[in-house]
Every structure is written in C-alpha cells, then in structure tokens.
C-alpha cells in the first residue's frame with residue numbers, strides 16, 4: 001500500500017473536530033459506523049462493558065458518551081466486520097505473512113477458528129478445540145523441568161480469567177507469570193511499596209475535584225488516557241495550575257476542546273491544560289525533580305527566616321516520614337549547574353514549579369512511561385513521591401501519587417495473583433484453598449523470560465493476549481531464539497507478529513473480546529476489572545461474538561488446565577466455567593480483605609475502591625513510615641558507553657493512532673506526522689551539527705560493547721521541537737535498538753525512553 005506522507009505541525013486543540021473526524025473514519029473503515037455507535041453508548045456504563053483501551057478511571061456518573069477517540073478506536077478495532085478465517089490462512093504462508101506490517105496483519109480482522117501450525121505447508125490449518133487442548137496438555141506434561149514453561153499475559157484479561165491463569169501456572173509448577181506491566185509500571189510496583197507501602201497510586205477521581213495543583217511527568221493523556229482530559233479540563237477551569245514536564249510539547253497537554261460538548265464544538269472554545277510546560281531532556285527528570293525539591297528547601301529556609309509560614313510540612317514529616325534529614329542534606333549539597341545540565345532546563349524552571357507548588361493546599365503528581373522506562377526509573381518515581389511528601393500530599397483529600405496505568409486490567413491482574421514474585425501472593429492460603437503445594441521459587445519476569453529464551457532454556461510459551469515478540473527489546477535476537485521453542489500457544493483476538501515467529505508446534509486460539517456476549521451453562525456471564533485508581537468494575541459484553549467458534553478466556557484457561565493438570569477436586573475448572581460467580585467467590589476467598597461482597601459491589605456506579613493503607617496514612621513499609629528515599633546519584637544510562645556528543649538519547653513513542661503494537665493507522669495527528677511511522681524526530685541544532693537534511697533517510701545504531709549489532713535502516717529525518725541531544729522514534733518499529741539488558745534498575749522495566757543511539761549514513765555501516 002502506498003501512503004501519502006506529510007509533516008506539518010498541528011495547532012488545533014486535542015479533542016474537537018479532529019477527534020470526531022478521526023473516530024468517524026475508523027468506524028467507517030471497520031464497517032461498523034451505525035452498530036459501532038450503538039455499542040459505544042454502552043461503553044464504561046454500569047451494566048455495560050468496560051473500555052478495552054486504557055485503564056483510566058470510570059466515573060460514577062458517566063457522560064452520555066463515556067468514551068474517547070482512542071477508546072472508540074479500540075472498540076471499532078474489536079468489533080470490526082473483517083474476519084481472519086481459515087481461508088485467509090490457506091491463501092498465505094507464514095513466511096509470506098512475516099513480510100507484512102503490523103497494521104496489515106491486524107487489519108485481516110478477528111480470528112475466527114482455532115488454528116495449528118503445519119510445517120509441511122508452512123500454514124496455519126484449522127484444528128478442533130478438543131484436539132488443540134489434548135496436544136497442548138500432552139506437550140506441557142512432557143516438559144521435564146516445569147520451570148521451563150512461561151505463562152505470559154497482557155493486561156486486558158479479566159480478573160476472573162487472570163486468577164485462573166495464575167492458578168494454572170502454579171498448579172503446573174512455576175511462578176513464570178510475566179505480564180505486560182513488567183514493561184511499563186513494574187517500576188511503580190517496586191518504587192511505591194518502598195516509599196509509601198502500596199504498589200499502586202493513591203489518587204481517585206474525587207481527588208481531581210479537590211486538588212489545587214497538578215504536576216504532570218512523562219505521560220501523554222491526549223493519546224493514551226484521553227478521558228483524563230475531562231478531569232484536567234475541569235481542574236484548569238477552576239484555575240488549578242497544571243505543570244508539565246515532557247521533552248515533547250504534546251498537544252493534549254496544551255489545550256483541549258471537549259468533543260462531547262456541543263457548545264465547545266460549535267464555538268471552538270478550547271481549554272488550556274498546562275500552565276507551565278518544561279521540555280525536560282529525556283532521562284532528566286531525576287535531576288529536575290531534585291531541583292524542585294531543592295528549591296522547596298530553599299523557599300522553606302527563606303520563609304522561616306522571615307517568620308512566614310513554612311513551606312515544608314514539618315509536622316507531617318516528623319510524624320509520618322523517615323529519611324527526611326538525610327534527604328534534605330543531600331538536596332542542599334546538589335549544585336544547580338549540574339542539575340541544569342542534566343535536566344537541560346534553567347534553574348528558573350524548577351524554581352517556578354516549586355513556587356506554585358509551595359502555595360498549594362493539595363497536590364497531585366501524575367506520571368507515565370516518561371518516568372518508568374528509564375534506568376533510574378525507580379528512583380525517579382520515588383523522587384516524585386519525595387516531592388509530594390515534603391508537603392504531606394499523601395493520604396489527604398485532593399492529593400496523592402497517580403501513576404497512569406496502561407492496559408485496561410493490568411492493575412487487576414496483579415491484584416488477583418499474576419506475578420512472578422511469589423512473595424506478593426498469599427501462597428499459604430492458596431495451598432489450603434486448593435490442597436496443593438504452590439511453588440515458592442521466584443518466577444521469570446518479562447526481561448528474565450527473554451534472557452531464558454535467548455539462552456535456549458524455555459521449551460513452551462503460553463501467551464494470554466498481547467504480542468510479546470513485538471513488544472519486547474532486542475527483537476532481532478529474540479525472533480530466532482523464539483523459533484527454538486517446542487510449543488507456542490497464543491490466545492488472541494487478532495493476528496500479530498508473535499503468531500508468525502512460532503515454536504515447533506504452535507496454536508492460535510481465538511477468544512471472545514470483552515465487548516462480546518459470553519454465554520455459559522448458567523447463562524450470560526459478567527467479568528470484572530480494576531482501573532488505574534484501584535476501583536473494581538463489572539463488565540458485560542453487548543455484542544454477538546465475531547465467530548461461533550470463539551471461546552472465552554476463562555474457558556480457554558480451564559481447557560488447558562483440564563488436559564495439563566492432574567485432576568484435583570478442589571479446583572473445579574468446569575464449574576468455574578459454568579458460572580463465573582464461583583470464580584469471584586474463589587477470588588474473594590483468597591483475598592478476603594480486597595473483595596468483600598465482590599459480586600454485588602462490582603456493579604456499584606464508579607466501581608468499588610479497594611482499601612489502600614497509604615490513603616489512611618498507614619505505612620506498610622519496612623520503617624513503618626513513609627520513606628523519603630535519597631537516590632544513589634543522578635546518573636542515567638550508566639550501562640552504556642557515553643561516547644561524546646554524537647550519541648543521541650532515543651525516546652520510543654506511541655502515536656495517536658496505535659494501541660501498543662496494534663497500529664490503527666499512520667496518522668499521528670497531534671504531532672503532524674502522516675503516512676509513515678519510520679521517522680526520527682530531531683532537534684534542528686542536532687541536524688545541523690550532524691549535517692543532516694530534512695527528509696534524508698538514515699539508520700540508527702546502538703553503541704554497546706557486547707558485540708551484538710543493533711541497527712535499523714530507513715528512518716526519515718524529521719525536524720521537531722525536541723530537546724537537543726534527544727531523538728524520537730516509534731515503538732514497536734525501533735525495538736531492535738533496545739538492548740535486553742538496558743532496563744530500570746530494581747524493576748527490570750526496559751528503559752525504552754532513553755536508548756543511546758548514533759546515526760548511520762549508509763545501510764551497511
């Protein structure tokens with residue numbers, strides 16, 4: 001397909017007519033203009049279905065259309081009329097499909113039949129469900145060392161299916177339960193427990209109505225959690241300052257027109273979002289946040305010197321925190337020129353933030369991949385918490401820490417036991433409930449699973465959703481290693497690259513999407529999920545399944561369990577499939593404090609909030625207090641040779657037209673990039689310095705000392721408002737440049753937002 005390419009800045013607000021048009025286009029293209037619009041009215045409603053896109057909170061009083069452009073795209077993508085049938089697979093060999101782009105693979109439509117790879121014809125052929133389960137079971141039972149099988153999941157799967165999946169892995173004999181959050185907010189799950197004793201954010205939607213200061217680091221709400229713009233718009237209209245730190249000027253964080261407000265749409269009224277916008281260098285947040293904290297200490301010194309009210313909440317610090325004295329000493333010792341250089345921001349920028357924050361009553365700190373996907377991600381998140389703690393902003397109305405989670409149920413999966421860390425799971429309770437011996441040895445997270453695959457140790461990989469091969473680092477190394485596995489099992493809704501880079505025996509198992517009706521022996525079933533603010537919601541499909549051969553994820557997990565595990569009357573897989581309320585009862589038995597009265601409360605408007613001790617200022621940390629954590633230093637990328645100024649720091653970005661590896665189209669409207677994703681966004685000064693012309697095609701290469709060549713040819717040089725020394729490319733196209741060992745220390749989240757790269761001028765360089 002040839003596409004018209006164009007590159008011009010976008011000056012309109014996010015939302016608005018651009019959003020309405022874009023939505024109309026995708027509904028039309030997927031053949032669901034009318035039916036899609038009806039389905040959308042049930043999105044994020046009590047007794048409707050929970051959006052399959054992001055994890056942002058769903059309000060108790062939803063708007064008539066409680067969805068956004070990108071949520072609607074995700075819906076259209078799932079309810080498309082396109083079908084990827086056995087005839088499709090008969091027409092195309094796997095080798096041929098390997099040459100297709102991600103977009104074209106998923107555009108083939110919803111998978112309709114279970115398929116098994118046939119090496120003789122190099123094609124996927126239809127297989128009966130029973131035969132698929134039999135073969136998967138016999139192959140899994142044949143694996144001698146049960147630690148050599150991985151059970152991956154991507155964060156869309158419901159609580160019900162996730163709980164059973166985690167039980168399947170443990171009953172099988174390992175804790176190898178990596179999930180997509182290992183690649184995004186694992187940094188959060190490591191940082192926050194050390195700081196405040198909970199693994200998740202403390203902010204709820206109600207806090208947005210009461211806050212008077214929002215600090216926003218490295219998250220792109222306009223594309224990745226657009227419904228959040230409503231909360232930001234309301235805050236902005238109340239005069240609440242919103243301070244943004246982001247290397248790119250993201251449109252959604254600058255101004256917004258609510259596409260659901262007729263008046264705003266007709267008058268073109270736009271609300272400014274950011275009151276301060278600081279284009280921090282990628283990886284410069286640790287320095288910038290330290291600078292803001294340092295400035296707070298200086299403001300406090302001045303205030304106390306002049307008899308004015310203090311700027312630091314000393315009473316809170318004394319009663320509730322640990323480590324403050326050492327932290328403040330460390331801040332005093334920092335030199336401004338060093339902070340300015342690392343953040344690539346003037347001291348005045350950090351002081352301006354501190355000045356606003358110092359006057360606030362209740363502040364919220366929001367963040368996303370811009371903080372978590374760095375070598376020093378854990379310490380950076382902890383520094384944002386430090387900043388909040390300086391003024392007592394945890395456990396107070398209108399205040400708190402707000403990580404914006406990714407997949408729509410990525411947080412819930414963790415809550416119900418999907419984790420490679422056995423310490424996070426009530427294993428003794430599981431042992432009693434199911435009369436078995438759960439494995440105690442830690443399992444593999446995503447990076448460790450990749451390492452084990454590269455080492456040739458993994459024999460089988462089960463994937464409950466997602467597109468692992470495409471999402472992980474070091475794609476050029478992973479793909480050949482992946483093919484050496486004996487068995488790959490993909491529970492999916494759409495065709496993707498992972499299916500094509502299969503193991504010796506391989507199955508594509510098509511499942512119901514969340515929007516589809518799920519009927520089992522006891523009738524129509526509901527599932528549940530947890531949003532980014534720890535609210536748990538019920539969800540009910542509203543649409544006829546894409547094919548009569550689809551089964552639910554719950555039934556799929558039970559199907560594998562049935563042929564893989566020894567029978568155990570305490571694990572009634574078939575009864576669970578017949579009635580999901582029994583699964584919820586089982587979940588509540590394992591986690592009684594989290595899920596009291598689960599079945600009823602998940603239908604409460606806005607969902608029910610699970611108890612978080614930090615919100616009550618109960619600190620479940622080692623010290624029993626909230627910890628102000630002093631970082632070991634301010635260095636980023638200590639694992640890479642920092643050879644001179646030719647090394648650029650690459651940020652891998654999401655466009656406004658994708659959901660992770662699912663590419664909806666080639667229009668990144670807000671960044672003005674149309675028709676291609678193979679661009680490298682560059683600062684004009686870097687282009688001049690390196691002698692590069694706009695439109696020139698170049699390669700990027702990762703300098704490293706491990707003798708692995710990581711290079712990609714074919715990026716179009718595109719001048720962009722990005723700090724000097726930083727470049728931007730799209731994920732997943734650039735993933736072959738990201739070394740598997742370049743990850744956040746402590747969490748092993750791949751450091752996808754600061755990959756050192758150099759420019760190649762010829763393809764063979």
Ligand SMILES: Nc1nc2c(c(=O)[nH]1)N[C@H]1C(S)=C(S)[C@@H](COP(=O)(O)OP(=O)(O)OC[C@H]3O[C@@H](n4cnc5c(=O)[nH]c(N)nc54)[C@H](O)[C@@H]3O)O[C@H]1N2
Nearest residue numbers: 070184218219220224245282283368369370406407659660
């Ligand atoms: N439509 C849509 N929605 C999505 C997704 C999607 O792909 N499409 N993905 C979902 C998932 S799984 C996730 S995890 C979330 C991801 O949502 P986000 O957390 O928003 O992730 P990204 O878009 O990767 O990057 C976020 C922002 O970080 C900025 N940034 C990069 N480096 C730095 C840095 O060093 N410092 C600072 N301060 N900022 C930096 C980038 O410019 C970008 O604006 O969204 C979820 N929602």
Ligand SMILES: Nc1nc2c(c(=O)[nH]1)N[C@H]1C(S)=C(S)[C@@H](COP(=O)(O)OP(=O)(O)OC[C@H]3O[C@@H](n4cnc5c(=O)[nH]c(N)nc54)[C@H](O)[C@@H]3O)O[C@H]1N2
Nearest residue numbers: 154184465466467471491492493494496652660661731752
């Ligand atoms: N360089 C770089 N790499 C990154 C990132 C980055 O910012 N930069 N971000 C990382 C992040 S935050 C994440 S979360 C990962 C994403 O990694 P994954 O979650 O593994 O990938 P997705 O692209 O979300 O998965 C898309 C596939 O999920 C399947 N699917 C969709 N809906 C359903 C469903 O309801 N059930 C089932 N069973 N399958 C379904 C479809 O077949 C679709 O092809 O990528 C990570 N990789």
Ligand SMILES: [Mo]
Nearest residue numbers: 180184406407
């Ligand atoms: Mo994510």
